[in-house]
Amino acid sequence: MQATVTAQHSAVSADDDRALAAVFSAYTVSATCWLLFATAVGLLLAFKFGAPDFWAAKYLTFGRLRPIHTNDTFYGWASIGLVGLAYYVAARSCGTKLYSIKLAWIGLALFNLAAIAGTIALELGYNWGDLEYREWPWPIRLVFLAALLVTGWNLIGTVARRTTEDIYLSNWYTVCGVLWTCVIAIVATLPWYQHGLGQVAISGFYMHNAVGMWFTPLALGVFYYAIPKILSRPIYSYALGVFAFWTNLLFYPLLGGHHFLFSPLPWWLQTTAIVFSVAMLVPVWGGSANYLLTMRGRYRDMTHSYPLMFILVAVIGYLFGSTQGTVEAFRSMQAIWHLTNFTVGHSHLTMYGFVTFAVWGGIYALLPLATHKSPGRLGIALHFWMALVGSFIYVIALSIGGTIQGLDWLHQRPFIQSVTDMAPYWVWRGAGGLLMFLSHIVFAWNVWRMTSGQTGNAGSPILARTEGAAA
Amino acid sequence: MKKLLQIAGGALLVYIVIVMGIAVIPAIDLSKTPPGPGVKPLTALQAEGSVVYAANGCAYCHTQQVRPLAEDKVFGRPSAPGDFSYQTPELLGSERTGPDLSNIGNSKPSDVWQYIHLFDPRAVVPESVMPNFKFLFHVVATVPPGETAVPVPAAFAPKQGKVIPTQQAKALVAYLLSLKQTPIPGYTMNGGMGGMTSAAPATVPAPTAAAGGGYSYDAGKGQSLFMANCSACHQATGEGIPGAFPPLKGNAAVDADDPTLHIHTVLHGAHGVTIGGVAYSSVMPPFADQLSDADIANIVNYERSSWGNHAKPATAAAVAAVRAKGP
Numbered sequence: 004m005q006a007t008v009t010a011q012h013s014a015v016s017a018d019d020d021r022a023l024a025a026v027f028s029a030y031t032v033s034a035t036c037w038l039l040f041a042t043a044v045g046l047l048l049a050f051k052f053g054a055p056d057f058w059a060a061k062y063l064t065f066g067r068l069r070p071i072h073t074n075d076t077f078y079g080w081a082s083i084g085l086v087g088l089a090y091y092v093a094a095r096s097c098g099t100k101l102y103s104i105k106l107a108w109i110g111l112a113l114f115n116l117a118a119i120a121g122t123i124a125l126e127l128g129y130n131w132g133d134l135e136y137r138e139w140p141w142p143i144r145l146v147f148l149a150a151l152l153v154t155g156w157n158l159i160g161t162v163a164r165r166t167t168e169d170i171y172l173s174n175w176y177t178v179c180g181v182l183w184t185c186v187i188a189i190v191a192t193l194p195w196y197q198h199g200l201g202q203v204a205i206s207g208f209y210m211h212n213a214v215g216m217w218f219t220p221l222a223l224g225v226f227y228y229a230i231p232k233i234l235s236r237p238i239y240s241y242a243l244g245v246f247a248f249w250t251n252l253l254f255y256p257l258l259g260g261h262h263f264l265f266s267p268l269p270w271w272l273q274t275t276a277i278v279f280s281v282a283m284l285v286p287v288w289g290g291s292a293n294y295l296l297t298m299r300g301r302y303r304d305m306t307h308s309y310p311l312m313f314i315l316v317a318v319i320g321y322l323f324g325s326t327q328g329t330v331e332a333f334r335s336m337q338a339i340w341h342l343t344n345f346t347v348g349h350s351h352l353t354m355y356g357f358v359t360f361a362v363w364g365g366i367y368a369l370l371p372l373a374t375h376k377s378p379g380r381l382g383i384a385l386h387f388w389m390a391l392v393g394s395f396i397y398v399i400a401l402s403i404g405g406t407i408q409g410l411d412w413l414h415q416r417p418f419i420q421s422v423t424d425m426a427p428y429w430v431w432r433g434a435g436g437l438l439m440f441l442s443h444i445v446f447a448w449n450v451w452r453m454t455s456g457q458t459g460n461a462g463s464p465i466l467a468r469t470e471g472a473a474a
Numbered sequence: 475m476k477k478l479l480q481i482a483g484g485a486l487l488v489y490i491v492i493v494m495g496i497a498v499i500p501a502i503d504l505s506k507t508p509p510g511p512g513v514k515p516l517t518a519l520q521a522e523g524s525v526v527y528a529a530n531g532c533a534y535c536h537t538q539q540v541r542p543l544a545e546d547k548v549f550g551r552p553s554a555p556g557d558f559s560y561q562t563p564e565l566l567g568s569e570r571t572g573p574d575l576s577n578i579g580n581s582k583p584s585d586v587w588q589y590i591h592l593f594d595p596r597a598v599v600p601e602s603v604m605p606n607f608k609f610l611f612h613v614v615a616t617v618p619p620g621e622t623a624v625p626v627p628a629a630f631a632p633k634q635g636k637v638i639p640t641q642q643a644k645a646l647v648a649y650l651l652s653l654k655q656t657p658i659p660g661y662t663m664n665g666g667m668g669g670m671t672s673a674a675p676a677t678v679p680a681p682t683a684a685a686g687g688g689y690s691y692d693a694g695k696g697q698s699l700f701m702a703n704c705s706a707c708h709q710a711t712g713e714g715i716p717g718a719f720p721p722l723k724g725n726a727a728v729d730a731d732d733p734t735l736h737i738h739t740v741l742h743g744a745h746g747v748t749i750g751g752v753a754y755s756s757v758m759p760p761f762a763d764q765l766s767d768a769d770i771a772n773i774v775n776y777e778r779s780s781w782g783n784h785a786k787p788a789t790a791a792a793v794a795a796v797r798a799k800g801p
């Protein structure tokens with residue numbers, strides 16, 4: 004089974020390799036552009052909490068830019084980045100070439116078309132009821148769905164022509180992740196059956212299924228391929244990976260109701276969500292243990308491999324963020340944290356500390372293998388530390404501030420006090436956010452070097468089996 | 475191929491079954507929730523306003539769901555399923571950077587306040603971090619017939635010209651003022667109806683500060699209740715907003731030794747009264763349903779002894795007496 008990871012791909016020609024590298028590069032570059040744009044917007048939003056009158060004109064008002072930030076980080080940055088990685092992982096782990104290079108390009112065009120059209124629509128005020136992460140008008144969401152279908156078709160076609168008997172675990176996660184997300188997109192978009200409270204039920208479902216059945220499985224797919232690859236050793240337990248896959252499928256879809264605890268949604272729906280928020284500890288801890296045990300005994304080598312450091316942070320982000328989510332889901336905790344900035348901290352711990360770091364780790368580990376071009380060690384180190392410290396400040400500030408906000412409400416102080424009490428924490432969030440954004444500029448520079456720079460300007464991201472080999 | 479079909483097909487099928495059970499079928503069912511007593515669909519203008527609300531992302535900072543928790547009592551009664559029967563797209567929201575708006579039509583019924591606040595939130599709430607929505611207003615040299623200028627306080631008004639709301643602002647405010655919780659008999663978890671209420675749990679006030687005249691009231695509580703319920707219009711300085719909200723500083727009703735009119739206004743609100751020679755077009759909301767007699771006594775006494783006012787304090791018993799007489 005493990006052989007698949009390091010399989011020789013005799014059936015694949017140099018031309019196929021180049022075409023795959025071009026696809027992977029293009030997805031990465033495109034995602035990077037979205038990251039830069041969407042987090043520049045995020046930084047502006049953070050600034051507006053301290054200066055609400057700054058750039059308050061129609062097209063720059065907070066309420067139009069915020070969904071642009073969230074949708075473009077979701078569907079521009081994370082989605083495109085993860086699909087590029089999924090293609091590379093599928094082709095390599097199956098020892099074959101991509102089913103269709105053309106479909107991959109069409110998919111990329113569709114993803115970008117959706118994100119551009121979505122951004123313009125939100126700017127113009129065409130916002131579908133502020134329903135988080137599905138604000139784009141429905142025709143645009145259909146374009147996104149088309150991109151998913153193309154991607155799913157292409158991935159399935161690639162896996163179907165694998166040269167190995169088994170299907171490597173990464174592909175379970177990526178192929179199924181795309182298929183599930185097609186279902187999510189359809190359920191979220193069809194308008195006829197969701198009205199009033201019924202739509203609230205779908206909103207809750209959608210918010211956590213988009214993160215739990217789309218970004219999470221695709222990022223986990225990257226882990227299962229990149230960690231063994233960098234360390235040149237098999238995943239600790241394949242069976243545990245399979246177990247985590249099925250429990251993830253059984254538990255994750257059921258916890259959406261936790262977004263509307265204490266709302267008029269039926270009590271059983273809310274309680275089911277809490278129960279499965281706890282059950283999620285099984286796949287989360289099982290999966291995380293699997294990754295960490297794969298790295299066991301090699302932690303010292305890690306200092307030689309920034310790609311692995313990115314992935315380690317992502318694994319810890321997944322573990323901590325999800326465990327935090329479980330704690331957050333209890334009614335007693337929700338009474339304090341629900342509706343506060345604590346949730347925004349959770350969103351970034353998970354979407355940034357987990358998903359975004361996973362994409363970066365995957366790109367740094369795999370893109371140089373595809374293009375034979377590497378970023379400099381300094382650039383990668385700068386990116387890593389700024390992003391890590393920045394997001395640390397961001398999350399800690401909002402976790403403390405959000406708790407204070409919640410306690411102010413609990414003690415029934417005048418509402419405005421919860422606003423003034425947040426002020427210093429919003430400043431800290433801005434400081435962390437600035438570091439994060441600067442790190443993205445360095446990342447863009449690194450991507451440029453991995454795609455358009457000189458060939459072979461540094462070593463391979465793969466660690467040698469022996470101790471002490473520098474990367 | 476068989477293996478791929480088993481994994482991908484199996485996982486897809488399992489997912490579809492779960493999604494039907496946890497999301498689609500409950501949603502179909504919940505979509506049929508009948509409207510609660512008195513819950514009405516939006517008028518055309520209000521519906522237009524709700525689109526403006528969503529387009530400008532008000533729901534990212536404001537919820538429209540009151541939870542059955544003591545801390546949410548300030549926003550009204552707990553939301554009921556029937557409240558949302560006509561709300562598509564739903565606007566419940568997931569973050570409360572600003573207050574819940576489920577009942578804003580009852581708690582801030584004055585369109586003038588809403589216009590000033592939208593034009594510049596800091597004109598009425600200095601600490602606010604809400605963005606201004608000046609782009610929903612025009613500045614004109616002369617007010618066209620049929621329009622009314624918004625009395626924005628001078629410090630926040632444009633240097634030249636008058637502020638008038640655009641059609642979008644009018645629709646938005648019509649929408650905001652339509653957000654009124656309807657009473658549900660026997661569904662008043664905290665006995666509260668309507669928007670604002672006591673800033674602190676309704677306990678028997680422990681008199682701490684002497685306000686002269688032998689009777690003492692809780693000055694700290696009076697101030698915090700005033701800040702929570704009244705200062706948005708009358709301002710923390712008690713000076714109000716010229717042309718929009720009357721000053722309570724040196725106000726004849728507040729500074730009179732007989733507290734009846736003062737208490738009556740707080741209990742039952744006022745509209746169209748000429749105060750200090752000025753006729754105010756905006757509305758003073760009633761607080762009889764939200765505030766206890768003791769709370770009202772505390773607020774009233776805070777006003778009667780602040781900003782240079784020196785009127786005789788009122789007692790909770792006096793409030794009860796005015797309340798008993800009815801509006």
Ligand code: HEM
Nearest residue numbers: 042045046048049073076346347350354355359436439440
């Ligand atoms: C420079 C980096 C970033 C900064 C400064 C930033 C800033 C912000 C700000 C100010 C908000 C609005 C919070 C509020 O309304 O209270 C926000 C929301 C959000 N951002 Fe970011 N962000 C950054 C990066 C990202 C990335 C990379 C992602 C995803 C991959 C992301 C996902 C989100 C999500 C999901 C929300 C909505 C949170 C919620 O509703 O709980 N952000 N961000």
Ligand code: HEM
Nearest residue numbers: 214261280283325328329331332341342346350353354568
């Ligand atoms: C088992 C794991 C998890 C549990 C139990 C969990 C739990 C929760 C809960 C209870 C909330 C609602 C908070 C509130 O509104 O008060 C929430 C929000 C959120 N979670 Fe998670 N979480 C988990 C993992 C994740 C992961 C892995 C991601 C990202 C990939 C994520 C992304 C988000 C986002 C973006 C929100 C904000 C939604 C919004 O209000 O706009 N969560 N989570």
